[in-house]
Amino acid sequence: MNKIKYLAIGLVVALMASCSVDYLEDPNQAKVVPTSGLMNRVQKRLMDDTRDEWFSGRQSILWVQYWNQVNYTEEDRYQYRETTNQNGWDDLYKNAQDMQDIITLNTDEETAPSMIQYGPNENQIAAARIMMVYIYHLATEMWGDVPYWSYGNDDADFQANSLKDDGITTPKYATQAKIYADMLKELTEASAQVDVTEKMIDGDNFFGGDASQWVKFANSLRLRLANRVKDKLPEAASYVTSVDATTLMTSNSDNAGVTYENNALNGAPMYRAYVVNAREDFAPSVSFVELLQGERGNFSADPRLDIFVADNGDGFKVGIPLTGSNAEVNAFKHASLPGDAILAPDYTEYYMEYAEVCFIMAENDVANRKAWYEKGVIASMERWGVASDVAVAYAAGLPEATIENVMTQKYIALYMQPNEAWSEYRRTGFPKTLVKPNVAYDYTYSYVDGAGAVVTTTENYTFVPIGGLTDLPNRNMYLLNEASVNNASVTEATTNMGGDKQDTKMWWQK
Numbered sequence: 395m396n397k398i399k400y401l402a403i404g405l406v407v408a409l410m411a412s413c414s415v416d417y418l419e420d421p422n423q424a425k426v427v428p429t430s431g432l433m434n435r436v437q438k439r440l441m442d443d444t445r446d447e448w449f450s451g452r453q454s455i456l457w458v459q460y461w462n463q464v465n466y467t468e469e470d471r472y473q474y475r476e477t478t479n480q481n482g483w484d485d486l487y488k489n490a491q492d493m494q495d496i497i498t499l500n501t502d503e504e505t506a507p508s509m510i511q512y513g514p515n516e517n518q519i520a521a522a523r524i525m526m527v528y529i530y531h532l533a534t535e536m537w538g539d540v541p542y543w544s545y546g547n548d549d550a551d552f553q554a555n556s557l558k559d560d561g562i563t564t565p566k567y568a569t570q571a572k573i574y575a576d577m578l579k580e581l582t583e584a585s586a587q588v589d590v591t592e593k594m595i596d597g598d599n600f601f602g603g604d605a606s607q608w609v610k611f612a613n614s615l616r617l618r619l620a621n622r623v624k625d626k627l628p629e630a631a632s633y634v635t636s637v638d639a640t641t642l643m644t645s646n647s648d649n650a651g652v653t654y655e656n657n658a659l660n661g662a663p664m665y666r667a668y669v670v671n672a673r674e675d676f677a678p679s680v681s682f683v684e685l686l687q688g689e690r691g692n693f694s695a696d697p698r699l700d701i702f703v704a705d706n707g708d709g710f711k712v713g714i715p716l717t718g719s720n721a722e723v724n725a726f727k728h729a730s731l732p733g734d735a736i737l738a739p740d741y742t743e744y745y746m747e748y749a750e751v752c753f754i755m756a757e758n759d760v761a762n763r764k765a766w767y768e769k770g771v772i773a774s775m776e777r778w779g780v781a782s783d784v785a786v787a788y789a790a791g792l793p794e795a796t797i798e799n800v801m802t803q804k805y806i807a808l809y810m811q812p813n814e815a816w817s818e819y820r821r822t823g824f825p826k827t828l829v830k831p832n833v834a835y836d837y838t839y840s841y842v843d844g845a846g847a848v849v850t851t852t853e854n855y856t857f858v859p860i861g862g863l864t865d866l867p868n869r870n871m872y873l874l875n876e877a878s879v880n881n882a883s884v885t886e887a888t889t890n891m892g893g894d895k896q897d898t899k900m901w902w903q904k
Contacts (some may be wrong), residue, residue, distance in 0.1 A: 426505050429496045430512040430597030436492045436525065437599040438652050441743035443485035444532060444813065447667035448478050451676060454812035457866050458805070458819060459828050461676040461732070462714045467723050470716060472867050472896060473860040480873050482536065490529045490543070491555045496522040496595075497545055498559075513595040516587050517605055519545070521595045523584040524612045527577045528745060530554075531619060534573050535817050536870050538900060539887035541565040544576050546583050552576070564880040567887035570901035574623045578630060581616040585609050600650045600745070611650045614642045614751050618814075621754050622821060623902045634758050643748040646777050651744035661739030668737050677729035678703045680837050681829045682809075683713030691802055691827040692793045697780045702809060706730045708842040715837055716829045718858030728841045735779065736810065744811060749774040753804035757797065767795040767803065774807035798824055820868055820903055828866075831859045867896040868903065 444450060452469040455461050462470050469475070499505045500515040500522075509515060523545050533540045541554035551572060553565035588594070593603040601607035617637055620630035643649065654662040658670045667673050684690035686699040703711045706728055714729040715722070735741070752770030756763050768789040775785035793799055801824035808815040818824070829835055838852040871894050877884045888894040891901075 426499065426508055427495070428512060428597070429499055429509055429518055430595060432492045432496050432597075433518075433521065433525075433595050434597030434599060436489045438654075440485075440489050440529065441652050441745075442663055443489070444482070445743050445810070446663040447673060447675065449482045449485070450812055451664070451667065452478055453482075453870075454816045455676075455810075458812050458815040459679040459681045459716065460809055460812055460815070461682075462679045462716050462723075463675055464677050464714055464723060464726075464729060465675060465720065467717065467720050468860060471718075471858065471860045472863050474870065476874055479870050480875060482870075483533070483873055483876075486529055486533045487541070487555060490526055491558070493522040493526045493529065494543065494555050512597070513603065514589055514592045517589055517592055517608075518595045520584040520587040520612075521598070521608060523580050523587075524608065524615065527580050527584075527619075528615060530573065531577060531615075532813060534570055535813065535900070537872060538869050538891050538898070539567040539569050540573070541883075542568040542573050542576070544580060546580055547576050549576070564883060567883045567890075569890055571626070574619060574630070574902070575627060577619055578616055578627070578633070581612050581619070585612040585616070588612075599652045607648055607650075610641065610643050610648050611746065613637075614648075614746055617642060617751065617754055618746065621758070622817065625904070626902050634754075639751075639755060643746070643751045646748050646773055649744055649747045649777065651742045651747075653742040654740055656740040658739070662737075662741035662743065664732070665737050665739045665741060668731075669739070674731065676732070677714040678711075678732060679829075680713035680715050680835075681827055683711055683730070684837075685802075685806070685825070685827045687711065691825065692799055693802070694788075694791065696806065697775060697784050697788055698778050698806070698809075701733050701735050701778050701780070704731045704733050708840070708848075710840050712839045712841070713837075715853070715855045716857040717855045722855065728839060747773070747777060747807070749777060749807045750804070750814070753800060753807065756795065756800045763800070764795045767800050768792065770800075770807060771803050774803075797822075798826065801825060802827065816866065819866055820900060829857045831857050831864055833857070861896065863897055865897075868899050869896060871896060 453474055456463065456470045457472065497519050500509050500518045506515050509518060512518065530542055542552050543554040543556065544552050549572065551566045551568045553562050556562035556565060588605050588609050590606045590609060592605060594601070594605040594608045595603060600611065617634065620633045624631040624634050654660060661670065681690060683703055686696040686702060688695040699711065706712050708728065711730050712728045715726060717723055749770045752766050752773055756766035756770060759766055771789045771792060772785045775788065776782055801818065801822055804818065805815055805825045834854055834856045836852050836854050838850065840848055840850045843849050872884050872888070891898055
């Protein structure tokens with residue numbers, strides 16, 4: 395894993411304040427934007443945009459109950475902000491545009507020869523294709539049918555990011571069926587396109603330009619998406635059941651992530667939220683803390699508990715309850731904060747990990763399910779810094795490798811990757827440990843009273859969502875702005891999907 399390399403190149407610095415620009419003029423000559431700078435900034439910026447206290451912190455990280463808010467419960471209760479919705483959309487398509495620019499710069503006969511200094515043209519194109527799939531997969535799993543663009547498919551419905559080249563201001567919304575089929579094709583072709591004897595691309599925060607690891611990342615991401623839609627696409631089901639595990643991530647050294655700098659300016663998103671901006675708005679949730687403590691679900695106390703959850707001022711680990719009002723939450727004064735490792739400035743935000751690959755294999759490789767299940771738990775624990783002997787011993791005592799147990803451990807392993815955990819809940823209904831809407835529950839915790847005595851108490855709460863949902867949201871509704879400026883496309887997509895509500899199902903949901 396490479397530290398972020400903030401390139402001290404004047405052009406790149408200038409680019410940071412802009413959207414995607416292919417050429418910048420100085421008084422003397424035109425200079426082409428370095429593709430290394432585009433890749434460098436998108437790998438980091440995508441995590442800045444999607445793992446911050448807004449896109450993640452006030453949406454999916456709450457909905458999958460890793461965290462809850464300590465002051466205002468509206469978003470915990472599924473009433474997201476339209477500004478968060480709009481900004482998330484804008485950020486994703488901005489990052490996709492940068493990847494499209496890398497492809498253009500490496501295919502245009504005027505610029506392609508000079509791009510070779512940053513890596514072979516074909517490898518750079520492949521890297522951009524892989525990254526674009528990742529970006530569009532976040533978009534389609536947030537909204538459903540969305541504008542989409544493909545390097546290898548000239549389908550007339552694929553019109554995203556076409557303003558710059560084609561002047562399209564009201565792009566069509568491609569169906570999820572088309573998007574997923576093409577994303578799988580793009581990853582297959584991009585993986586085959588890579589020359590592993592050459593470097594991938596300069597400015598690579600994932601693997602330092604190691605092309606062989608990019609191939610593993612592409613294949614593993616393809617496995618994730620194929621597993622999501624295996625009940626809908628025969629080619630996806632075929633890949634999941636026949637994949638050669640040696641072509642995937644095979645250890646934590648293959649994890650794709652961005653490690654931030656140990657400072658306030660370029661520190662990790664949640665470090666900047668909590669520490670730099672002093673916004674202690676979130677705390678680990680009751681359901682997640684109890685799961686890690688072995689008090690909810692089928693597992694014994696988890697060695698990752700001390701890493702994920704800090705002691706509160708009384709020396710206890712206490713989750714914030716999920717309730718029906720701001721007043722109830724504001725009255726609760728005992729919640730723990732996330733652990734120091736979670737809020738570290740040099741935290742690593744992961745795009746995908748080996749542990750996730752293990753759990754996908756455990757779900758589908760029935761003959762070896764137990765082995766993959768244990769590998770997934772061990773890989774996750776070791777990635778978080780749990781000693782190997784402790785991780786191995788815990789894995790040896792795991793309960794039976796049922797699908798529920800496999801998926802619950804996958805949920806724990808996806809901590810701080812809440813969008814993926816949300817998608818997996820929507821696909822499978824696991825974990826079953828979440829607090830459900832409109833169901834009363836008891837929470838027993840300890841605190842130290844004014845006389846210094848330890849008091850153990852039990853409180854009763856009911857999680858009351860806003861808007862009448864009876865389970866987690868299936869999606870965000872389309873942007874109000876899009877409905878205004880691109881109404882025909884939004885209307886068509888709404889019809890195709892069967893509605894534009896939070897409980898409108900994704901194409902791949904049962």
